[in-house]
Amino acid sequence: MTEKTGRGESVGQDAGAQSDLVLVRRVQKGEKAAFDLLVRKYQHRVLALVGRFVRNPEEAEDVAQEAFVKAYRALKNFRGDSAFYTWLYRIAVNTAKNHLVAQGRQVSIADVETEDAEQFASADGLREYDTPEGLLLTKEIAQHIDAALTALPEDLRIAVTLREFEGLSYDEIAQVMECPVGTVRSRIFRAREAIAKVLAPLLEQSDHER
Amino acid sequence: MNDESQKALMAFMAGELQGLEAERMAQRLEREAALAEAWERQHRVSFLLQQGRSGQRPAPADFAARVRAAIALETEEGVLRESRCRPANGPWFKASAVAAVVVLSVSLLSFLPGRGHVPTSQMASSSLGANATQAAAVDNGGRAVFALRPVRFVTTVEPESRADLLIQRDIRRIWVPNGRAFPNPALSYAGYDPASFGGRLLPTRYERGAGIASPDLWAPAGQP
Numbered sequence: 126m127t128e129k130t131g132r133g134e135s136v137g138q139d140a141g142a143q144s145d146l147v148l149v150r151r152v153q154k155g156e157k158a159a160f161d162l163l164v165r166k167y168q169h170r171v172l173a174l175v176g177r178f179v180r181n182p183e184e185a186e187d188v189a190q191e192a193f194v195k196a197y198r199a200l201k202n203f204r205g206d207s208a209f210y211t212w213l214y215r216i217a218v219n220t221a222k223n224h225l226v227a228q229g230r231q232v233s234i235a236d237v238e239t240e241d242a243e244q245f246a247s248a249d250g251l252r253e254y255d256t257p258e259g260l261l262l263t264k265e266i267a268q269h270i271d272a273a274l275t276a277l278p279e280d281l282r283i284a285v286t287l288r289e290f291e292g293l294s295y296d297e298i299a300q301v302m303e304c305p306v307g308t309v310r311s312r313i314f315r316a317r318e319a320i321a322k323v324l325a326p327l328l329e330q331s332d333h334e335r
Numbered sequence: 336m337n338d339e340s341q342k343a344l345m346a347f348m349a350g351e352l353q354g355l356e357a358e359r360m361a362q363r364l365e366r367e368a369a370l371a372e373a374w375e376r377q378h379r380v381s382f383l384l385q386q387g388r389s390g391q392r393p394a395p396a397d398f399a400a401r402v403r404a405a406i407a408l409e410t411e412e413g414v415l416r417e418s419r420c421r422p423a424n425g426p427w428f429k430a431s432a433v434a435a436v437v438v439l440s441v442s443l444l445s446f447l448p449g450r451g452h453v454p455t456s457q458m459a460s461s462s463l464g465a466n467a468t469q470a471a472a473v474d475n476g477g478r479a480v481f482a483l484r485p486v487r488f489v490t491t492v493e494p495e496s497r498a499d500l501l502i503q504r505d506i507r508r509i510w511v512p513n514g515r516a517f518p519n520p521a522l523s524y525a526g527y528d529p530a531s532f533g534g535r536l537l538p539t540r541y542e543r544g545a546g547i548a549s550p551d552l553w554a555p556a557g558q559p
Binding site for chain 2: 143144161166172190194267285294311315328
């Protein structure tokens with residue numbers, strides 16, 4: 126299992142490629158709910174990726190939505206030659222580019238190839254949020270994340286930090302923490318749930334202000 | 336959710352489940368809402384931990400529901416097929432969007448009580464063209480199911496006003512407030528407050544003879 130790809134590592138992408146394929150096969154057999162799970166997993170990264178091209182956040186949401194609909198339509202032809210997320214990102218990039226071209230706008234990242242999509246999906250900084258309000262919210266989110274991490278019991282904090290920031294696999298974390306891998310999974314789950322609770326009010330507020 | 340389910344979910348997320356175990360977990364995720372919500376939450380927090388400090392925000396809470404609604408609309412109504420689509424955007428769109436507001440206003444208001452119905456064929460052939468996912472949602476059988484997302488809070492004291500119908504920026508999502516009380520001219524109408532419902536999509540249906548209605552909020556059109 127290859128999980129670590131450096132900063133902004135691809136935990137949940139490469140790491141979950143096998144699970145993606147299971148869900149894709151189920152969609153191809155007619156289980157629509159499986160596609161919903163893929164949307165719920167990739168919505169954030171696809172929106173971030175589209176946002177690199179389409180700077181208006183509302184417009185970006187529509188383009189990202191269209192990308193998912195296109196992916197759903199095309200999924201019957203997906204054979205698994207590449208990872209699902211690579212294929213999905215390619216659709217998202219092309220949808221965003223087509224959107225800009227159709228509107229007579231210049232593609233803002235002219236030299237982006239679809240193969241670079243993964244890097245862009247994880248790239249730092251979305252400039253459309255570089256408004257004073259957006260920057261303030263970013264700062265607030267960062268503060269809440271730090272506060273939530275600090276408030277976690279040490280074993281949960283170490284586990285989730287090693288996972289999210291260092292990109293270690295569950296097995297590697299188990300070795301570092303000298304505990305069973307099942308315990309690592311449980312700790313990371315509980316850590317994220319605790320952080321979700323702390324961030325929920327802020328994210329709700331952000332949604333309402335969009 | 337018990338500890339075993341948590342561990343199984345995490346293993347699935349990491350691609351560590353194989354064969355039947357992975358299939359079973361996928362099935363559970365499809366069927367158990369709490370598990371699916373945990374799946375979404377875990378990915379959301381993971382994204383935020385990795386990207387939140389750099390200014391990236393997660394998708395809005397209702398984004399997946401919007402995609403779901405769009406796919407349901409396409410699948411169930413057979414619209415938005417590539418072969419019938421014109422480009423989603425372009426110079427024509429700006430002009431037709433303006434016209435669409437008028438056409439849809441007239442059409443949808445005509446579904447409301449006391450206004451008589453516009454034939455579904457007329458609604459489906461509005462000037463929105465391929466972008467009119469809402470309008471095109473009406474099938475030949477006169478029945479459609481789709482989802483509406485509220486735009487903003489609105490209060491109107493003039494029930495006959497076109498303020499009764501709000502159309503979101505992309506003309507694909509339409510919100511018609513005040514369906515329950517409309518059109519009692521003696522009342523002031525308070526619109527829908529998105530905050531009360533978390534901004535979620537509302538399952539909405541159109542049926543010939545009953546008009547447009549949301550099972551959540553509205554009585555069918557035609558009833559006070």
